[in-house]
Amino acid sequence: MPMQTDLLNEARRQAEICNACRYCEGYCTVFPALHAQRAFSDGDLTQLANLCHNCRGCYYACQYTAPHEFDLNLPQALANVRQDSWEDLAVPRSAGRAFQKNGVLIAVATAVGFALLFWAARALASSGGDGFYAVLSHNAMVAIFLPAFLFPLFSIGISLRCYWRKIGAKPLKIAHLTQALRQAANMKNLKGGHSDGCNFEDEDRFTHARRVAHQAVMYGLLLCFASTSVATMMHYVFDLPAPYGLLSLPKLFGISGGLLLVIGCFIMIWLKLCSDRKLGASSAFGGELAFVGLLGFIGLSGLALYTLGQSAMMPLMLVLHLGAVLAFFMLTPFTKMAHGFYRLAALAADAQRSP
Incomplete structure (x- = not known):
């Protein structure tokens, strides 16, 4: 689905930037898991999203949030992927x-x-x-x-x-x-x-x-x-x-x-x-x-x-x-x-x- 693909691509973009920066490495379980990867499949992003507890500490500590051109908002990106994964995997x-x-x-x-x-x-x-x-x-x-x-x-x-x-x-x-x-x-x-x-x-x-x-x-x-x-x-x-x-x-x-x-x-x-x-x-x-x-x-x-x-x-x-x-x-x-x-x-x- 186009919307699901867009959400995953945006999360992938932000995860790749975070992987290069590594400032938030000790913040929660998400970042050691993120830094263990070199590339991120859809399954990897779904796993990272469900590890995230949306505490938002990484966002407030980040130097690449808006108005920086990278415009990082990893809590929202992972929340969107997480929410979409729950809806997509729900039965029915x-x-x-x-x-x-x-x-x-x-x-x-x-x-x-x-x-x-x-x-x-x-x-x-x-x-x-x-x-x-x-x-x-x-x-x-x-x-x-x-x-x-x-x-x-x-x-x-x-x-x-x-x-x-x-x-x-x-x-x-x-x-x-x-x-x-x-x-x-x-x-x-x-x-x-x-x-x-x-x-x-x-x-x-x-x-x-x-x-x-x-x-x-x-x-x-x-x-x-x-x-x-x-x-x-x-x-x-x-x-x-x-x-x-x-x-x-x-x-x-x-x-x-x-x-x-x-x-x-x-x-x-x-x-x-x-x-x-x-x-x-x-x-x-x-x-x-x-x-x-x-x-x-x-x-x-x-x-x-x-x-x-x-x-x-x-x-x-x-x-x-x-x-x-x-x-x-x-x-x-x-x-x-x-x-x-x-x-x-x-x-x-x-x-x-x-x-």
Whole structure:
């Protein structure tokens, strides 16, 4: 496609200049990988783009940005290639491109549509159980959410396989995956070249705020997943169905995970609104905000459910929360959420480069 070719050619031009300069060699994982190449294939550029965390330190340190004739803007060039790679590798591809161009509308419409679906399901599937099951039966929840959980895993699995082939990576080894997981866990590439943090939102201000926000969201999601997993085990293995007490593991994991999600998403949105849009993929700005907003609403509505208890507002909040969760699952392969999987794959592939 002409547009994809233009984006790759511009990224190639800038990468070749950076390869000659090498001033930013210690800034992040991108530059050692970039400097290891003499020429850049489309797969090489896709790998570099997904290694980049868009911290923008290299741009503010560069002497060849506008008004210099080289007009370098490597963060934007890699962001455009990265965004295009996610859309191109999405399964189905049309859904990936549609969400990125109309992110806010699709996120809102999908969440509202699923909420209405759950409201209808309440009338059809309620079995008079306790707590949330008085609104929607356990079997109905499983029937709806199990396929919705498996679909993104299947879709992203195919996409990552295509990505691995595109970048020409070798067969994955456990040591490479372990190294990638370690880097992802502490957000190494968001610490900045000298561990002072990045200046994502302000040229002269180095901060770890973006790294902390990413960690809050990541660990918040993991805690929410742990909450659901423990509750599932308690239900099926130990015959202890919900609702659970405030000090039970599902509640403790769920509340702490929800709080981290809300805090992390709020900081992310604030940082993104403060940042320079010319240094990222500007066409995806709305889609990124929609994704972060949807994720933050899931955390907030989940906490609201704990607060509302058995009040008259609980059924409405439950269907809104479940609708947002279902929308999140179904849209994961086509939203910014996919970047976590691609970045992990990129870090694992980069580990093959190191001896």
